[in-house]
Amino acid sequence: MVLIERVGEMRDIWDDGYSQSKKLTEEMVKDAEKKLGVKLPKSYIELCKMQNGGSLKYCDYPTPVPTNWADDHVNLPEIYGIGKEGILSSDYYIEEWELPKDIVLLCGEGHWWVAFDYRNTKDNPPVIYMDLEWGTDTLIFELAPDFETLVNGLFIYEDEK
Numbered sequence: 001m002v003l004i005e006r007v008g009e010m011r012d013i014w015d016d017g018y019s020q021s022k023k024l025t026e027e028m029v030k031d032a033e034k035k036l037g038v039k040l041p042k043s044y045i046e047l048c049k050m051q052n053g054g055s056l057k058y059c060d061y062p063t064p065v066p067t068n069w070a071d072d073h074v075n076l077p078e079i080y081g082i083g084k085e086g087i088l089s090s091d092y093y094i095e096e097w098e099l100p101k102d103i104v105l106l107c108g109e110g111h112w113w114v115a116f117d118y119r120n121t122k123d124n125p126p127v128i129y130m131d132l133e134w135g136t137d138t139l140i141f142e143l144a145p146d147f148e149t150l151v152n153g154l155f156i157y158e159d160e161k
Contacts, residue, residue, distance in 0.1 A: 013047075013079075013154055015055040022083055024052045032082045036090070036104055039123045040082070041116070043148040053081020058154035065141060067131045068112070073157055074129055074143070076107050076114055090115075099130065100140070114143060 022028070029045055060073045067074055080086035090105040093113075099105075103115040104125075111132045116125040127150045131139040144150035 013056050013058050013151060014051050015057040015059075022052055022081075024048045024082055028082050032088060035088060037122075038104060038116070038118050038125075040104075041124055041147040043146070043151065044116075045082075047079070047147075047151065048082050051081075052083065053079055053086045056154065058156055060155050060157040061143060061150060061153055062155075063129065063141075063143065065139075067129065067139065068133050069131075070157075074112075074114075075157075076154070078107055080106055097132065103128070116147070117142070 033040055055078050056076060059077050060075055062073050069075055087104050093105055102119040103117055105113055105115045107114040113130045115128055117128040118125050124146055126142045127144040127147060128140055129143040
């Protein structure tokens with residue numbers, strides 16, 4: 001793995017591609033927290049105030065264990081925003097993919113997911129990675145102790161050639 005660039009500031013992570021169209025309001029945050037029954041991390045809310053979800057320019061994160069993605073990192077192509085098409089769709093996907101309860105999905109595509117893990121806390125949760133195609137079991141591990149650590153650890157991966 002070659003570390004090309006790290007995020008300097010939170011606003012630097014967004015790609016110019018897809019982004020949620022609705023600008024985040026305090027009412028949207030309160031509504032989401034009420035519907036989800038959790039307190040969203042301040043760093044996540046601040047990031048969504050800059051851009052309410054979207055594609056990431058810095059889209060890789062190191063992992064402590066191998067996954068189906070790679071031996072040493074995972075890819076996060078986007079971070080969901082606060083809204084119906086974002087984190088509020090978590091309950092649907094949790095039921096459809098039989099994921100653990102008390103999580104809020106941040107990114108994923110069916111066979112893998114990145115989520116806030118509220119199973120043991122209702123405030124400032126760790127971020128977990130779930131790989132549903134890991135042998136006969138689901139691989140679940142802590143990706144980052146909190147959202148801010150996740151964002152600050154994003155990088156661009158390039159293969160050495």
